[in-house]
Amino acid sequence: xxxxxxxxxxxxxxxxxxxxVSPEPVGFLGGVDSETGIVIEPGHPLEGRSVAxxxxxxxxxxxxxxxxxxxxxxxxxxxxxAAMLNAESEAIVAVGAIIADIPMLDNVAIAQIQDGxxxxxxxxxxxxxxxxxxxxxx
Amino acid sequence: xxxxxxxxSEEEEVLAGTEGPGRQRAMEIVAxxxxxxxxxxxxxxxxxxxxGVSYKNLGDAGISFLQEWAAEGAQVVVPTTLNPMGLxxxxxxxxxxxPEFALPQLKAIDVFRQMGIRPTMSCTPYLFSEYLPRVGAHxxxxxxxxxxxxxxxxGSYSNREGGPSALAAAIVGxxxxxxxxxxxxxxxxxxxxxxxxxxxxxxxxxxxxxxGKTVGNGVPYFRDLARWLLPxxxxxxxxxxSPAVDRLKTLGxxxxxxxAVALYHIADYTPEAISSGxxxxxxxxxxxxxxxxxxxxxxxxxxxxxxxxxxVTIGCPxxxxxxxxxxxxxxxxxxxxxxxxxxxxRITRQRxxxxxxVQQIEVSGGMVVADTCAVVxxxxxxxxxxxxxxxGKMACYAPAHSGVKMRFGTxxxxxxxxxTGFWPVSDG
Numbered sequence: 001x002x003x004x005x006x007x008x009x010x011x012x013x014x015x016x017x018x019x020x021v022s023p024e025p026v027g028f029l030g031g032v033d034s035e036t037g038i039v040i041e042p043g044h045p046l047e048g049r050s051v052a053x054x055x056x057x058x059x060x061x062x063x064x065x066x067x068x069x070x071x072x073x074x075x076x077x078x079x080x081x082a083a084m085l086n087a088e089s090e091a092i093v094a095v096g097a098i099i100a101d102i103p104m105l106d107n108v109a110i111a112q113i114q115d116g117x118x119x120x121x122x123x124x125x126x127x128x129x130x131x132x133x134x135x136x137x138x
Numbered sequence: 139x140x141x142x143x144x145x146x147s148e149e150e151e152v153l154a155g156t157e158g159p160g161r162q163r164a165m166e167i168v169a170x171x172x173x174x175x176x177x178x179x180x181x182x183x184x185x186x187x188x189x190g191v192s193y194k195n196l197g198d199a200g201i202s203f204l205q206e207w208a209a210e211g212a213q214v215v216v217p218t219t220l221n222p223m224g225l226x227x228x229x230x231x232x233x234x235x236x237p238e239f240a241l242p243q244l245k246a247i248d249v250f251r252q253m254g255i256r257p258t259m260s261c262t263p264y265l266f267s268e269y270l271p272r273v274g275a276h277x278x279x280x281x282x283x284x285x286x287x288x289x290x291x292x293g294s295y296s297n298r299e300g301g302p303s304a305l306a307a308a309i310v311g312x313x314x315x316x317x318x319x320x321x322x323x324x325x326x327x328x329x330x331x332x333x334x335x336x337x338x339x340x341x342x343x344x345x346x347x348x349x350g351k352t353v354g355n356g357v358p359y360f361r362d363l364a365r366w367l368l369p370x371x372x373x374x375x376x377x378x379x380s381p382a383v384d385r386l387k388t389l390g391x392x393x394x395x396x397x398a399v400a401l402y403h404i405a406d407y408t409p410e411a412i413s414s415g416x417x418x419x420x421x422x423x424x425x426x427x428x429x430x431x432x433x434x435x436x437x438x439x440x441x442x443x444x445x446x447x448x449x450v451t452i453g454c455p456x457x458x459x460x461x462x463x464x465x466x467x468x469x470x471x472x473x474x475x476x477x478x479x480x481x482x483x484r485i486t487r488q489r490x491x492x493x494x495x496v497q498q499i500e501v502s503g504g505m506v507v508a509d510t511c512a513v514v515x516x517x518x519x520x521x522x523x524x525x526x527x528x529x530g531k532m533a534c535y536a537p538a539h540s541g542v543k544m545r546f547g548t549x550x551x552x553x554x555x556x557x558t559g560f561w562p563v564s565d566g
Contacts, residue, residue: 008173010170010174011170029195034197034199065189065190065280065298065299065300065301065303066190066195066300066301068300068301068302068303069190069195069196069197069199069200069301069302072199072200072203073197073199073200075199076198076199076202076203077199089174090174091171091174091299091300091303092300094170094171094174095167095170095171095300095302095303095306098163098166098167098170099163099167099203099302106174
């Protein structure tokens with residue numbers, strides 16, 4: 001199954017990757033380890049998982065504005081998400097995406113995306129490919 | 139209905155990269171924030187204040203990013219000041235900071251200087267006469283305690299910017315017209331009655347705790363707070379600090395730290411409450427009555443079992459000249475048994491030197507430390523484990539950021555602790 005959605009460009013570009021979906025907002029300062037890309041916020045739905053190379057899908061950012069620099073540090077350490085999709089963007093993640101050159105869209109129907117979907121982003125379009133249930137594993 | 143952001147032809151050119159990649163990236167940040175928050179245009183700003191200065195937050199990645207941005211031609215085009223960094227430039231070796239921290243930190247400051255930013259290293263730009271903003275001035279300030287002071291006490295207009303967004307605004311001289319730059323967003327949506335006496339800076343911090351926790355990012359209107367405040371000094375003396383300036387400085391810092399308040403009004407006292415009267419209150423405003431500060435004071439005095447104090451800190455937000463005078467006066471003829479840092483901006487420290495306050499404090503064994511504070515300095519490496527302060531914001535952040543145990547009380551209790559080395563037995 002595959003379909004295309006559209007969003008609003010926050011940081012333009014092209015990216016591909018596997019979706020990592022958080023139903024909860026993501027706080028980067030103190031929430032994601034800038035050296036490893038692993039989510040470290042206790043109790044967060046993504047706790048223990050790595051954002052590196054993923055298309056990170058979450059409603060919006062939260063926490064300190066210094067989180068923009070955490071996103072930059074993830075990128076400089078090679079463990080940033082390949083792209084970010086938000087329902088509704090805010091300043092922390094948007095500025096982080098711009099200074100770290102990470103493609104990012106908002107106004108995306110993120111509820112339609114599941115963990116493991118394969119995502120291709122090009123400009124404002126989001127192509128979602130979902131492997132058929134009995135099909136080959138990832 | 140989403141509004142559309144219209145850029146002038148000059149702004150479009152910057153965004154297209156005609157003026158180089160440094161200005162292009164800055165415009166991209168400013169314009170994107172405008173699109174996200176529904177601005178219809180950009181506004182010229184008169185001053186920017188940059189946070190995210192400490193090596194603790196920037197890391198090596200942040201410093202190389204700033205170096206690249208500077209190399210791309212990023213230069214500020216409006217007066218721009220800097221928040222505290224992680225050490226005092228003049229005496230970092232004497233205080234005991236490690237070179238592994240100090241050298242990258244000083245490198246970061248060099249990059250900011252190359253961009254044309256003034257190395258003020260203080261969270262209180264409004265205490266420096268050159269930067270004191272005027273009523274109605276549009277600013278791009280990061281540093282939540284300064285934003286709330288500028289909006290509330292000075293009647294200037296600023297959103298709570300992040301470090302990079304304030305820097306971007308400084309580079310293009312503009313910010314997007316949304317949030318607190320728009321009159322209608324400045325109306326109060328909470329009415330606060332304070333039914334307890336407010337006798338100290340610590341009490342004002344506790345009030346900030348209670349109200350901040352309740353209103354979040356709302357705009358509180360204090361109906362009867364003016365009776366606990368002396369009149370504000372005239373504009374030219376405001377930068378010296380005063381009993382009222384010092385209390386409002388701590389109130390705003392605590393409101394912003396425990397909540398996310400960027401603007402408050404005080405009936406018959408702050409500029410917009412005076413000019414608009416009750417019109418400044420939104421019709422659907424909610425109501426809060428503060429009957430007791432005891433739970434807040436108890437929460438901020440987080441470790442009541444701690445008696446031996448490693449470091450007493452006064453000056454969060456950075457101490458005013460008036461606070462330096464109070465500390466100097468208290469310490470006259472006394473000798474300290476533990477470390478005392480009165481943290482302030484280098485401009486205020488210089489004025490304190492000229493007035494003799496710094497010498498009085500330092501002859502007793504205290505330090506008037508410029509450029510930094512006990513939240514952004516790497517305290518663990520200085521072997522500080524217990525701290526005392528009279529500042530609500532410090533009590534909020536130092537335990538988590540610096541890993542210290544905290545005693546919280548009045549300036550007199552704190553200075554008494556500096557003299558004896560132990561938190562004084564409570565006398566109410």
